[in-house]
Amino acid sequence: MIGGDYILELCNVFYSGQVEPGSCIQRIIGSIKTGVILKDVSMMVHSGEVMAVLGSKVVPFKFNSSSPELSSVAKSGTSNEKSPTIATELRLRKLDLNPNGSGKKALLDVISRRAQGPIRGQILLNGQPMSLCMFQQRCGYVTHKCNLIPGLTVEQVLYYTPTKLTGYLKKSKVKQVMADLALSQVSNRCTEYLTQSEYRRLMIGIQLIKDPVILLLDEPTWDLDPLNTYLVVSILSNASKKYGTAIVLTMEKPRSDVFPFLERVLYLCLGDVVYTGGTRQMLEYFNAIGFPCPQLENPLMYYLCLSTVDRRSRERFVESNHQIAALVEKFKIEGGAFRKGSSVTAPNHTMDHGNKIPLLLGRPSSFQIGWTIYARLLSATISFRGAGLRQMFLRLFLLPLFYFLLWAFYREMKDYQHTYVTRTGLVFNCLAGVYFIAIVNTILLYPTYRTRYFQESQEGLYGGTLFLLTYNAVSIPFSLISVAGASAIIYPFVGSYQNTLEFLYFILLLWACYIFAEQQTMAILMIVKDHLSAAIFSIYITCVCLTLSSGILRSIKGLHDWLFYLTYATQTRYAAAFLNRKVFTSPDLNQALPFSSRRNCSNVNLIETSSGINDPYCRHVSGQSYLSERYSRDHRDVIFSGILEEDFNIGLTFAFALGMIVFNLFMYLLPLPASVKAKFRE
Incomplete structure (x- = not known):
């Protein structure tokens, strides 16, 4: 059921914005701290693929090993030609502005054009710049928190989602989405009585009912038990293949059993890209630079720990930060071939997607949307x-x-x-x-x-x-x-x-x-x-x-x-x-x-x-x-x-x-x- 080939591509994206919470008065007078949140981020995802954006806040252990190749990259200094010690201290000052964020949600906000702040670089959908209007018409965003209206059943929530479909076609689409998300058995249950997993899947269904070509999800497996985490990710993988949707989701602690469902992965640390590309090519890349994944280890979690700042002491903070800076520089030099690779066959990049696949399809009329909202409130x-x-x-x-x-x-x-x-x-x-x-x-x-x-x-x-x-x-x-x-x-x-x-x-x-x-x-x-x-x-x-x-x-x-x-x-x-x-x-x-x-x-x-x-x-x-x-x-x-x-x-x-x-x-x-x-x- 793939309606066409879509490619979402980010090229050298920089994003500056608010890096710590500010009060209302601080927002008015402009005294809140700002800084660079995303730094030279490039990535690519195709129709039918699932990409996981990973980044953590606290590392559970520290790596003591380091490869000679990485050491040589680190000793060469950063792009500003300063010594390693000075570069690290400068980086420490920047990290004080944003001590916890890895940039995952900021990346989704930048793609969806919801980010507030200056953005440099290119965000392309089939070679065309991603505008807010284009994203709203052709893409979907499942936020971390969604407040659904109580009193409505699962089927009513999906049916009263404003779309261009009406009548029998919309009812058929609703039943299809409920079956794909394993919600058919709770179709008549009110939203306030759903389990957390069912509620999350319903949030996904609200976006899938619109047939998005790109679907962004902010922590869809947050606080779910292992079984429901596996269920949600497997459902997303099946939906991406069935509807031809490119799915980009953020995860906090990826489990090993979701590895087969992820075609691509992006590791972020404080806005820097440590790795982006195919999940299976990831093993090849890190093995080549001296960090092979041990047997019986979860590769997703292993390399997440590798690309996370250790904050248990100042010495470990400086050492892990220095190591991550070396990994970032290493991927900039040698990661170009892995950035475009994937575990599935890549589509033909030479075709003119913008001319053959319409990206702006229009919206439902105001009367149709108003009637849908009125019927929802009345129900x-x-x-x-x-x-x-x-x-x-x-x-x-x-x-x-x-x-x-x-x-x-x-x-x-x-x-x-x-x-x-x-x-x-x-x-x-x-x-x-x-x-x-x-x-x-x-x-x-x-x-x-x-x-x-x-x-x-x-x-x-x-x-x-x-x-x-x-x-x-x-x-x-x-x-x-x-x-x-x-x-x-x-x-x-x-x-x-x-x-x-x-x-x-x-x-x-x-x-x-x-x-x-x-x-x-x-x-x-x-x-x-x-x-x-x-x-x-x-x-x-x-x-x-x-x-x-x-x-x-x-x-x-x-x-x-x-x-x-x-x-x-x-x-x-x-x-x-x-x-x-x-x-x-x-x-x-x-x-x-x-x-x-x-x-x-x-x-x-x-x-x-x-x-x-x-x-x-x-x-x-x-x-x-x-x-x-x-x-x-x-x-x-x-x-x-x-x-x-x-x-x-x-x-x-x-x-x-x-x-x-x-x-x-x-x-x-x-x-x-x-x-x-x-x-x-x-």
Whole structure:
């Protein structure tokens, strides 16, 4: 099933970048340390071949033997013609910048065009320079960590991967990939219940479903037991032969039983190439330079130890570093013939690959990708499994449950003077509940999809605007159903069901508040990774707005002028004004309410004087007088002054919600710094 002959070639690649972690402030001011990560790396891999990129951090033992030939290379000095001692000391200073990295992941990032930093040299696919667009269309990258959406089965994860295939062809491809990766028996199992080996194979399947010609894998066997390590590598070898894919994978500790599946190997030490070429030619090369592999030894691990810096003491560090420098120079001189060799028959290099094999095939349409993402989100939400039921509860039942508790608390409410304070608490709890439930739901549900978006955006599948549109298309209808159910529970304390339009207005107002809080939290989560920090920040903003703008906890007329005018820029002002008018202008509050069952205020002279109302027990004449106390700054009638005008308040409440949606769409169009995006993909 090899569709064509593809060759990935790196020629004298140098890459400079960040060599130690830096804080956000250091990234901004540019004070992080940088250095050369890859140094004159050249390699080649063909269709149907598997190449292992090896490099270690700590060597378990030290070689005491050295060949005379290597000693002569070392004594000749480095390319800068300095003495061995000076060259070693200079190298030590460079190693202090990057004491642990061998350059394996940096190599994959350079090939995939994801590396941030200056790159010199050539990266060619069939003789054409590898661009980001070419890699995204024709190649695949299985990262070390991949966050899949919970609630989806293995088959659904593969089927909802955006590709140009649709319908029956895509279903057939999914079944074929599952069979090739030994996942058919767990096709109906959710991702959160997969073993580590099954999860890794599913990550590989997500890329294989796209038919890549080059597949990069970052530590696919990390933390797997020997049996599953053998299984994964053997599956990759079979896939490379079946699909004609050139596979490049990094490994930390290669086992001897995977040796037959590797056609090529690349040894890196601190960015330098110690050897690259066929695995079987590797034995011939090291034997020729005086390092034959002992019998019954794992050659992959033996030469990995040979090309690793020994850090157990300064003397061993200097000696092993000196030896590796000699090996690097030796391979530059004599490794040209081995670099192109392989354990399989090499294809004809003289053919014009660029003209005969198309490298840019186009992408699926935005509508097709959007529909696939929407169907995936909907399937993850409407799922009768653990993660799906959790999402359904949060989206549909959490808010009605909170309002049911409010109903149980306020159902004994009596029409006495203290009902003004009680009903104020009802309005506050209605608003605070819908705001805070929206924040909690967003914090618990959105980050998973956000992380998956940032990971898939590296593949060029879709952008932030399309992601938000599809997420809102799923989330907003669920929020409407939830708010409608909650409103039906609490509305008897606000109005009468006989007026259907008023009840509809009540639902729409709470829905607009829910959408605003949800979109506000999503905006914060775009730049804040930690869920708890984002939740605290969003709740803090909401509490400030409720305190200052709603007129519930503090009278608006008592605010300073600058705070009073600032309240016009908050949604809570208009939402609270609508609810306050709805509650306090009801027919039950149009008259002077009794103080209690024993004291009636109807016959008391409730005339306001300079010192207040004559009767201290009967403070409020009616609901309208109560609203004037909360809102009026110049003793005007708040009902007819426009402050509590219903259509105006509900219109602005919805305007804030729609404005927040548009703001988020605009924000996701802005390019974020690579350092910010990277932390969301982890």
